[in-house]
Amino acid sequence: MPAKADVIKVVMVGSGNVAMQLAMLLNISGNKIIQVISRNKKTGRQLAKLCDCNFDSELKNVNTEADMCIIAVNDDSIAEVVSNMPLMKAAVVHTSGTIPMEVLKKKFKNCGVMYPLQSLTAHSGIFSELIFCVEASGKKVMDSITGLLQNINCRYVKLNSAKREKLHLAAVIVNNFPNHLYSLAYDFLKQNKISFQILQPLIENTALRIDSRNPKSLQTGPAVRGDLKTIKRHLQLLKNNTDIADVYKTMTKSIQKSRK
DSSP: OOOTTSOOEEEEEOOSHHHHHHHHHHHHTTOEEEEEEOSOHHHHHHHHHHHTOEEESOGGGOOTTOSEEEEOSOGGGHHHHHHHSOOOSSEEEEOOSSSOTHHHHTTOSSEEEEEEOSOOOTTOOOOSOOEEEEEESSHHHHHHHHHHHHHTTOEEEEOOHHHHHHHHHHHIIIIIHHHHHHHHHHHHHHHTTOOGGGGHHHHHHHHHTTTTSOGGGGOOSHHHHTOHHHHHHHHHHTTTOHHHHHHHHHHHHHHHHHTO
């Protein structure tokens, strides 16, 4: 496998958000996507055009001259993708936070994981700095993965499959759950003809002040203060929004419990 300074030839399996971000980062860093394989022909061809490389919709036609094959598809499809791929000498890695490396190891001698710890969407900019959780079947593959990540200016932490899965769970809690709360607040304010943007400074400051401190020490609000009158008043305001009221009660109870 190539050293860090060499151009790494990559086959990208998938054409969704993660595949798009990684492909763009690799191209910017001087590495080369030599093939995009995707069952979604529309987005697959679009990504191949952006990368100036060949496109194919059949896994059996994967370019075996690649140095690395990155499987960037949804978690439920990884096992199927692996089963339909030919044997390869190149390192085969996936980008999932929850699927164990063992799924790859059953078929490929050289395999690994490079899970980007970031929420990547169609509207995301190109992240020049990401943290990846990496795992490999051996030193040679690990050197190849970490060398690639250094080339695209991304940090990494070595985690086995069990720890990576737990980190993924924590990532859901700190990313997906708060975003759902933002969505609920947005809808509530819209119903009451108040701009959600007024909350923007509060949202940003809450995230920034955590830094390296224990978030529990920074918790504020009526649940922490034991302000039962305010809590009762809030629930009264939510009498016609039962979904939000249920979340409010659950979160309030959890905060109160954490203070005992």
